[in-house]
Every structure is written in C-alpha cells, then in structure tokens.
Amino acid sequence: MISFAWPWALLLLPLPLLVHWLVPAHTTTQTVVQAPFFTRLARLSRQRPGEGAVVLTRQWPQWLQVGILWLLVVLACARPQWLGEPVPVESSGRDMMLAVDLSGSMDTEDFIDASGKTLRRIDGVKKVLADFVSRREGDRLGLLVFGSSPFVQAPFSADTAVFLRLLSESEVGMAGPKTMLGDAIGKAVQHFDSADAQQRTLILLTDGNDSGSRVPPGEAARIAASKDIVIHVVAVGDPAAAGEEALDVDAMRAITDATGGQYFHALKGADLAPVYQRLDALEPAQFAQEYYRPRTELYYLPLLVAALAALLFQSLQALLSLRKTGSIKNA
Template sequence: MLTFTYPWFGLLVLLPVIMRATPTHLTRQTALRFSHFDKFIEVTGSTPRSGAVVIRPSWWQRALTMLTFLSLVLAATKPVWVGEPIAIEKSGREMMVAVDLSGSMEAKDFVDQQGINVRRIDGVKLLLESFLQQRAGDRVGLIAFGDEAYLQAPVTEDFDTLSLLLEQMDVRMAGAGTALGDAIGVAVNHFEHSESNNKVLLLLTDGKDTTSQFPPVDAAHFAGERGITIYPIAIGDATNVGEEAIDLEMLARIASYTGGQVFEALDGDALAAVYQTLNELEASLFESDVIRPKFELYFWPLLFITILNLLALTFVATRTLYHTRKGANNG
C-alpha cells in the first residue's frame, strides 16, 4: 500500500497555476537610442519592437521544467510503500535458576558424563552451561545462594553474560549455609512484575535448609499462589545422613505446592536426563508484536529527474559545441 508521510506538500502542484496568474516577467535587452527614430525606421524598413521581451523556452525545456517540479513535489511528500502486516511472536519460559553454593557442594563425588569424579558445583556448572545453550526462546535469570540468596542476573536472553556469571560462581561465595527458602523468595520477588504465564524456578541443591529467614515450605506456598512452578533438583548422594543429607521430603513438598516435580541427580547422566525432561515443558507466548515493513520511495523521483536533467545538459552542451565548430569551419 502506497502512503505519503507529508501529503500536504502535494498542494505545491498548484504553484504553477498561481504563478501563471501573476504578471509576466520581462527581461531587458540592449536597445539603440536615436533622436530621429521615425526617420530611421522609414529608411531601414524595420518594424519597431518593445524594449523588453519574454524569453520563451522550447517545448522540451518546458516539459523538463514541469517534470523537475513535479518530481520535487512528489519527493517532498515522502512516499512510502507499506508492506503486509507481519506478526512477530516470542514464546518460551521465564526461568530462574537457583544454584546452591554451600560448602557441601565442594564434595568431589559427582560423576560427570565422562565417568570422572568432579566437585558437585563443577558438574552442575558444566551441565547447566550446556542446558542454557538449548534455551532458545526462553529468558533465564540466575540466583546464587548459600547463607543468603542473591540475584546474580535478572531474566535475560543474553546467554553469553549468563555463562560468564555462571563460570565465576564458586563454593562458599554466598556463605557456607543453605538458604533454600530465601532463594525461592528472591525468585518470587523477581517474577513479581513478569507478564509471562509460564514462570519456572530450577532449584539445584545438595542439602537441606539451614539458614533461611523465610521457611522453604512457606516460600513455596507463596510462589505457588503466584503461578511459579518450582522444580527442585537434588544433587549428590541421596543416602547421605547427618548435615549432608538431602531433605527429599521437603523438596517434594516444595514441588507439589507449585505444580512442579522433584528430581534426583546423582551423576552427570542423571542431571542431563533432568534437563532433557525440562526441555519438553510447554512453552508459552510472552510477547507478540505486529510490524508492517516500510520502504522509502522518495529518492526514486529525485534520481529520475537528476538523470533526466544530466542527459538534457549533455545534449545542449553537445549541440552547442557542434554548432560552434561548424561555424568556425564555415568561417
């Protein structure tokens, strides 16, 4: 569809009509002054003319002038070709990933996918890095928690920055304790202004809550009321006892209150399987825009008339040169 950005400039086409109604411009020419003018005319047989004449252009000069004027008016209206509407939709999840950085995550009992024993935190970071690279369409944020919970990165599609922040995270960076409830609280606060209908929290931990100011079960209730789904992922050996024991019962309650599911990841293969399951979660539409491509056309009339004028100038110059040389040869 053709539209004009400044259509009122089209009124300029009336300018020639207005100018036509104004008095004709007279161009002065050299005249001969003679006291006996009447006798001079009688002797020479000449016909007297006005001392000023109207210079009348040839037909092609008038046509070129009119085309130039119309092209400038057309360019001034700034014509734009507007294409068909194109719907752009973004779908995916808004996901927060909370990573336990308590002292127990330093235990070197996590078997990666190559069968090598590594620290729990290193195994988690390695597979989480791979998981993030598969999150096309999702917006992901990062939470670190130990004695307290901190927002490392808000939800974003900038996975390069997320990967860099994840690489810099290490054990005890947020303290040696495990504040599960506070980590859930940070996620809830960050999701508060989200318009997504699919808000997910991945809660990676290898222990039980020890230092939260906000009890994890209460935090889960709070999250569930706000449409946040929590997937707790237990890292390490579930048979551990004492302070290193994983409170699977509490993690299961957290998941059930929010419509999520608890997973156990004893090694790299199990954690990779968990991520694959999470990949199959239904994505939701969180942004939709309609755009109409626009193509500026104002330069086409300018280009056309510029080329036409250059051709006319070339023609006049060539003809003048030809007649000049012809006159010189005849002389």
C-alpha cells in the same frame, strides 16, 4: 505494495506555485539610456522619465523541467518503500529462572559425571546446566545464585552465551557460606514479577537444607504458587549427609508439591535425564501471533530519475542553443 514512510512531505508539492504567486520577482537596477541631453529630450517630448521593469517569461519546456524535477525530489523526501508480504512472528511465553546454590558445601567432590569422573558439586552443576541450556532454544533464561543471600546474576534473556559465561564465572562462597532456600525463592518471585511471561518456571539446584531464611521455604513456595510459578527442585549430594549439608527431602518435596513441580535427586549426570524429559514436555506458551512486513527503501529511485532528467534537459537546451546559433550565422 508501495507506501510512503513520510507522506506529509507530499504537502510540499504546491510550494513552487505559492512562491511564484506570493513572492515578487527579483529585480536589478541599471541605467538603460545614457545621454548628456537626456533631460532636455524629456522636456521637449513632454515625458517624465521613471523606473521600468522587464520580467523574463519562461517557455513551457522550462516549466515542464522544473515541475518534473520538483515532483521527483518531493517523492524522494516522502521515502517510498516497498512492503513485502506479511511474515508471522511468534515469541516464547516462558521465562525460566535457574537458581544455583553457591554455599560452601558445593565445593565437595562427590559428583560423578557421564564419563565416571568425580567432580566438585558446583562443577557438576555447571556442566549439567551448560548441556541443559543448549536445549532451551526459544526460552528466556535467568540466572540466580544464592548462599547467605540471593543475587540475580543474569536477568531474563534469550542470549545463552552471556548466561553460560556468567554461570562459568560463579564460584562457591561468592554469595556467602549458608543456604538460604526461602530467600532464593523470594528473590526469584520478585524478578518474575517484572516479566510478562505466561509460563514461569524456577529450577532450584541445591545440596543442603535451609539455613534460616527470613521467609521459610514453604511460605515462599506458596507465594510462588499464587503467582503461577512452577518450581522444580534438583538436589545434588549425598542424602546421608548430616548438618547443613543434609538434604531436607521433605521440605523440598513440599516446595514442588505446592507449585506443581517435581523433585529430582542427582548424584551423577545421568540422574538428570528425567529433568530433561519433564522440561522438554513443557511446550512454550505462545503470545498472540504478530506480523511484520519487510520494507525496502526506494527513495533513491526518484533521485536517480531526477538526475537523469536534469542531464537530459540540459543536453537538449545545449543542442537547441547550438542549433539557433548556427542558424543566425547562416543568415
């Protein structure tokens, strides 16, 4: 199907006729007859000399040439396009925020990866998240890091390469030494408010308990639940630890219960398989299906025809002129 991107350009079609009717013909002044006794001749013939005009008239082939060329140029200006068949487009309706704890305790080396190697907790989390992000094709991912304060390191985006680069650059202590779980949840809620997703998921990865957030984790979880945000908590580290490194399992389960999420505890990489299974089961919600039609520009075709037509007309005029000149010489 052919359509015009700028159909208003077709209004220029009658422009040459308007110029022909409204603009006077171009004139030049020149002396037709030169004679030393011209004034006497005019007096004897009782005629008064005056200005005259000769308007050259175009033949119908010339009018045809101008009309065809103008039509083709105007068609090119209207930008003809070929519209292809409608192509359906579906986009994911899920925004997923991953909140990573960067408190001082994440520097502890007690995380065991799939090969049995002992890593720092933060390195284990990075390795697990890199594998997890590679599975999340179609979701918009965001990265939030927190310690004494929460920071949005990467806003929601489908660009996983940028997400992984910013994750790799995150280091223990860059957000402060403490573990403010409630503030991290509150920051994620604020960022979700600016998104238009139908399904919202927050994955909270931490190795400690709350260190005195301005908003308690339980209250922050209730606010998140009121905004349809599901929170999954992944705890890493030794459950027998004490102090700020201790895992407040009851508080974390309260967060997941309030939002409809799940609680996982991971001492090694293999422990995160249930997290994969749970999140892979969450099919992304789809927005209303939209369509787009591929467009192919065709404006160059009228211009090409116009150039060929002008060349043809000029060639015919040259041949006719040569033929007429030959006839005169023969005569």
